[in-house]
Structures are given as structure tokens and as C-alpha cells.
Amino acid sequence: MAPLKVVILGAGFGGLEVASRLSAAAPDDVDITLIDQNDSFVFGFSKLDVMFGRTTLPQVRAYYREIDKPSVTFRRETVTSIDPSTRKVATDRSTYQADVLVVALGADLDPAATPGLVEGGHEFYSVDGAARLASVLPTFTSGHAVIGVMGTPFKCPPAPAETAFMLHDYLTARQCRDQVQISVVSPLPVPVPPSPATSRAILDGFAERGISYLGGQTVAGLDPGRRTATLHSGIDVDYDLFLGVPLHRAPQVVLDSGLADSGWVEVEPTTLRTPYPGVYALGDVANAPVPRAGVFAERAAAVVADQILAQLFAGDVTPYDGYGMCYIEFGDERVARVEVTFITANGPEGGPFTPPSRDLAIEKDHFGTSRLQRWFGR
Numbered sequence: 001m002a003p004l005k006v007v008i009l010g011a012g013f014g015g016l017e018v019a020s021r022l023s024a025a026a027p028d029d030v031d032i033t034l035i036d037q038n039d040s041f042v043f044g045f046s047k048l049d050v051m052f053g054r055t056t057l058p059q060v061r062a063y064y065r066e067i068d069k070p071s072v073t074f075r076r077e078t079v080t081s082i083d084p085s086t087r088k089v090a091t092d093r094s095t096y097q098a099d100v101l102v103v104a105l106g107a108d109l110d111p112a113a114t115p116g117l118v119e120g121g122h123e124f125y126s127v128d129g130a131a132r133l134a135s136v137l138p139t140f141t142s143g144h145a146v147i148g149v150m151g152t153p154f155k156c157p158p159a160p161a162e163t164a165f166m167l168h169d170y171l172t173a174r175q176c177r178d179q180v181q182i183s184v185v186s187p188l189p190v191p192v193p194p195s196p197a198t199s200r201a202i203l204d205g206f207a208e209r210g211i212s213y214l215g216g217q218t219v220a221g222l223d224p225g226r227r228t229a230t231l232h233s234g235i236d237v238d239y240d241l242f243l244g245v246p247l248h249r250a251p252q253v254v255l256d257s258g259l260a261d262s263g264w265v266e267v268e269p270t271t272l273r274t275p276y277p278g279v280y281a282l283g284d285v286a287n288a289p290v291p292r293a294g295v296f297a298e299r300a301a302a303v304v305a306d307q308i309l310a311q312l313f314a315g316d317v318t319p320y321d322g323y324g325m326c327y328i329e330f331g332d333e334r335v336a337r338v339e340v341t342f343i344t345a346n347g348p349e350g351g352p353f354t355p356p357s358r359d360l361a362i363e364k365d366h367f368g369t370s371r372l373q374r375w376f377g378r
């Protein structure tokens with residue numbers, strides 16, 4: 001029998017995990033094409049390290065050319081159209097006909113959608129934005145630093161809090177922390193709503209360090225002349241340095257495909273199936289009831305890979321449960337860990353919270369290196 005043609009759009013957390021699992025489990029029975037517009041992968045959390053000068057972009061890039069897996073072909077191409085009813089995909093260089101199509105194109109950032117953000121602020125959610133900030137932050141020594149979220153959904157909900165802890169350490173090391181006020185503006189009423197213990201630990205950490213948290217608020221726009229951020233509630237917040245989390249949206253090619261009429265790809269939560277046979281969507285681009293974070297994309301990828309394998313060999317598939325184990329930077333080289341399961345009969349359920357420690361910082365490092373090993377063979 002001819003191998004099953006699996007076309008995976010997007011080589012991020014989700015796409016890399018599906019490709020790795022299928023290649024490992026059924027190298028002779030699948031023919032995988034993995035497509036991404038970029039030449040390399042960067043972990044979301046590495047952007048924070050780049051921004052604060054703890055590392056550099058070249059050090060954190062994993063190049064797709066390193067992928068050497070049975071039955072996996074990587075193509076650096078931009079996807080230009082997706083027809084979910086025929087499972088045909090066009091790119092800037094070729095066309096593909098899939099037996100199984102996996103849409104893992106992530107979420108795009110739209111800084112221009114917020115008035116004044118591009119002119120008057122900075123964003124740290126893209127690789128380029130984080131790298132730019134690495135040269136801006138050394139010039140900031142006094143005033144009000146505002147870390148502000150423009151709207152929901154946004155990737156890695158604890159990231160604004162992590163940024164505040166890391167900014168505190170950065171300014172302390174440069175001996176100018178006393179001249180800087182730090183505030184976080186977030187739509188989340190508390191930093192990690194499904195885990196009260198995590199939220200309490202973050203808010204206690206903020207109180208110890210003099211960091212303010214404005215929960216339940218989003219930024220509507222910036223006035224670069226007055227250096228004021230206006231929140232949707234009408235409150236004005238003056239700033240000297242604005243670190244923004246831009247609005248997120250599904251990539252235009254996905255919006256144009258008819259897969260995302262609600263703005264994100266509609267999926268059956270426990271299977272990640274779209275209404276189109278043989279078409280799955282997972283990770284940030286999908287509207288599964290989980291946060292936008294790599295750990296959730298990775299677990300969803302395992303469920304999708306299992307279903308593709310069950311199509312080949314039969315077998316049981318465990319439904320997607322929206323479980324994720326997240327590491328949270330608390331500053332002072334300490335990291336905490338929280339577990340949450342989002343798809344349960346009773347809604348999101350917070351699991352254990354492990355307080356910040358240096359041992360968990362080592363565990364987080366291992367989390368990253370183990371993925372690079374699995375996906376890139378490093």
C-alpha cells in the first residue's frame with residue numbers, strides 16, 4: 001500500500017511534534033511533508049531570554065535543515081491557499097495533495113491593529129521584537145515601565161508576569177530598579193486563573209518587589225506624544241517604556257480558507273478534527289478550550305498523531321484532555337511549575353503548583369533540550 005501522505009502546515013511546537021511522532025512510529029507507512037515559511041524554530045520562552053540579553057538569537061535558533069527523520073521532508077515555503085474540502089494546499093513554490101492535512105500555523109501578531117503601539121511602544125512577542133528590545137532596554141534607566149496586553153487570546157498567559165519578574169532582576173543588576181516603577185496590565189483578573197496557588201505566588205512575588213498588577217484590563221491604544229496608554233475601561237496609564245503583547249489573529253491564509261469563520265479554526269475539542277474529513281487543526285490556530293501555549297500544542301499533536309496512526313493500524317486513541325505543565329520564571333534564576341487540565345466535565349482544573357526553585361530552572365532547561373533532541377536530533 002502506498003504510504004499515507006500527511007501534509008503538516010507549520011513547523012512550530014505542534015507541527016514538529018506531529019512529524020516526529022509519525023516518523024518514529026510508522027516510518028514506512030507515512031510520507032510527511034512539513035512546511036514552514038521560516039528557516040528555523042525559536043521557543044517562545046527564548047524570546048524573553050533574548051530580550052533581557054541572557055542569550056542571543058543565533059544561540060536559540062534551531063534550523064529546520066537539521067531535521068533528518070525517516071519519511072519527513074521539510075519545505076521552506078509560504079502557504080498561500082488551503083482548500084480543506086479537497087485537502088489541497090498551494091505555497092509560493094508548489095502545490096500539495098494530502099490524504100491527511102494538519103493545520104498548525106500558529107497565531108499571527110497584529111501590532112498595527114492597536115493605535116499608537118507601533119509608533120509609541122515595543123512588542124516582545126515576535127523574535128524580531130524581542131531582539132530589538134535587547135538594544136532598547138540598556139537605555140532605559142528611570143520612569144514607568146508598563147507591560148500591557150492588548151486583548152485575548154494571547155500566547156502563554158503567564159508571560160507578562162514572567163517579563164515583570166525578569167525586568168525587575170534586569171534593572172536591579174543595573175542598579176536602577178529604584179528609579180523604575182513596573183506595572184502589568186492584563187485581561188486576566190489574576191495571573192493564572194485556573195490555579196489560585198500560582199496566582200497567589202505571583203502576586204506575592206509582585207508585592208515583595210513593588211510590581212503593580214492591573215487585572216481585568218486591556219490596552220485600547222497608545223498616545224505616543226503624551227506617552228499614555230488608554231485602557232478599554234477608560235483609565236489612562238502614563239508610561240516611559242511600553243512593552244506590549246499585540247492582538248493575535250489566525251494567519252490570513254487560514255482566515256481565507258473558510259476553516260476559521262469564528263476567527264480561529266473550529267475543532268472538535270477532544271479530537272482536534274475540523275468539520276472537513278482528514279483535516280486536523282491544533283495549537284494556537286485552533287479554538288480548542290485551552291490556552292495558547294506550546295505545551296498544549298504539543299499534547300494536542302500527540303492526540304492527532306495517534307488518530308493518524310489509528311487510521312493506519314487501528315488501535316485506541318486517548319481523547320485530548322487539555323492537560324499542560326507550564327514553567328513560570330519568577331526571577332532570581334528560579335522557576336515554578338503548575339499543572340492544569342482544561343478539558344474536564346467540570347471545566348478547567350488546577351493541579352499541583354510547585355514553588356519556584358533553581359532545581360525547576362534546571363528542569364525547564366531540560367524541557368527545552370529534550371524537545372530539540374526529539375525534533376532536530378540534537
Ligand SMILES: Cc1cc2nc3c(=O)[nH]c(=O)nc-3n(C[C@H](O)[C@H](O)[C@H](O)COP(=O)(O)OP(=O)(O)OC[C@H]3O[C@@H](n4cnc5c(N)ncnc54)[C@H](O)[C@@H]3O)c2cc1C
Binds near residue numbers: 124125283327
Ligand atoms: C514571549 C513568549 C513566551 C512563551 N513561553 C512559553 C512557555 O514557557 N511555554 C509554552 O508552552 N509556551 C510558551 N509560549 C507560547 C508558544 O510559543 C506558542 O503557544 C506555541 O509556539 C504554539 O505552537 P503552534 O505549533 O501552535 O504555533 P507556532 O509554534 O507559532 O508555529 C506556527 C508556525 O507556522 C508558521 N507559519 C505561519 N503562517 C505560515 C504560512 N502562511 N506559511 C508557512 N508557514 C507559516 C510559522 O512560521 C510558525 O513556525 C510563549 C510565547 C511567547 C511569545
